[in-house]
Amino acid sequence: MHKFKDNHKILFRLSALGDLILTTGVIDFWAEKYGWTFSVITKQQYAAPLENNPHITEIIRLNKEDLGDLAWITKAGRLSNKYEGCELIDLHSTLRSRILSQRWHGPVSRYKKFSLERRAFKLTGSEKLEKILESKPVTVRYASAIEKNLPAPENLLPHIYLTDDEKEDALAKMAHKKLSKGFIALHPYATHPDKSWPREYWIELINQLDAKGLQWAVIGKDTNELNVDKAEWNFTNKFSLRQTCALLSEAKYLVTGDSGPMHLAAGVGTPVIAMFGPTSRAWGFYPAGKNDKILESDLKCRPCSLHGKSNCSKNRECLKSIHPVSILKLL
The missing domain is CATH 3.40.50.2000 (Glycogen Phosphorylase B;)
Incomplete structure (x- = not known):
């Protein structure tokens, strides 16, 4: 087990490409607001846009073999042991992230996905629901994992750091x-x-x-x-x-x-x-x-x-x- 500083967080988001890129806005926001650094768990094929990011000290790249049902349970246990005591920020909220959360040896925060609201809007076409959902793009929903007072979308724009x-x-x-x-x-x-x-x-x-x-x-x-x-x-x-x-x-x-x-x-x-x-x-x-x-x-x-x-x-x-x-x- 490695010793990590209290301001180091583990962030989980697997796919898809655009969803992962959108995490970079909230990473910038939290880095500036709290001085946090991050290890990011994601799929190998989507990891490239995270490279050279000054707030990301490590990209944990998962391949297909890591994500099989039994393989993931084993991998989740290893990750939990390695990062014991670190906070896990779940920005995916899927079965895999829930399995990881169950095995995690530390605090877990999870974003509000607005799944029920999205389904209700799709069924009803409610203009009220549409306005609520449009006012909270995914970047703002990501921020809800930590923030009680949600930041404005313009403060969470994605950022890819080119060399x-x-x-x-x-x-x-x-x-x-x-x-x-x-x-x-x-x-x-x-x-x-x-x-x-x-x-x-x-x-x-x-x-x-x-x-x-x-x-x-x-x-x-x-x-x-x-x-x-x-x-x-x-x-x-x-x-x-x-x-x-x-x-x-x-x-x-x-x-x-x-x-x-x-x-x-x-x-x-x-x-x-x-x-x-x-x-x-x-x-x-x-x-x-x-x-x-x-x-x-x-x-x-x-x-x-x-x-x-x-x-x-x-x-x-x-x-x-x-x-x-x-x-x-x-x-």
Whole structure:
């Protein structure tokens, strides 16, 4: 067992990418307010945005083998022994985090997930519930694990700490492709098909950007790469997470759906234009920066799911009704 200082906390959040990035805002807040440092428990594949964070002394990276049912019980016991006496801050509130909490040798704090309120809103469409949920984005809900008086969303914005080398590398890659600062970053991909803006809309948007003399670059990962005329500005599947963050830091805007890169851009201070279809701001996973914009349709069937996994029976009308001209007006 190691001896840790009283101001060192263990923070638990596994997935998904955007959810983990959103923890960085509350980490900054607690570090400044209380002088805390953190060990963060998360999945290996999402850990990169936490690197170089001055408040995180250790990233505990879990792989698939760690997370099997019996394996996790064993791993949870080892973590509890190693960090005995430290406070565990559970920012996930899942079965795995509950198992860890049961085995934990120290205080445990857990955030308010607003699960009942979200379910009630999905069933009723209550405007009152919608306003309550939208006023408490996930960053504020995270803060509820510790804070009685909840901070404002603008005090909890995500923060990804890039190194000077990463920034210089991004500029070198841009120079090689004759891409200038202030380009428009485009993320045309989605984990779930129902969250995808039509590909023909992306091509139309690119054509309009070209007509206006605005530079653009496609970022993200997908097995079905978007085909564009200027292949040199298509960085699909070419960059790591941190390289993507560095590139995004030089963009004027990121245009995207409700996605992980939406939070990557927010974490490096780049304004986001995000299109929400099957999901909703009420779920809490939205960019809250003063220059961020969210486009969504006023359809009674929205939101139809928490993560966009539902099979749409209306041919994705919610996203098809958002046309490229709506985005061009915001640039």
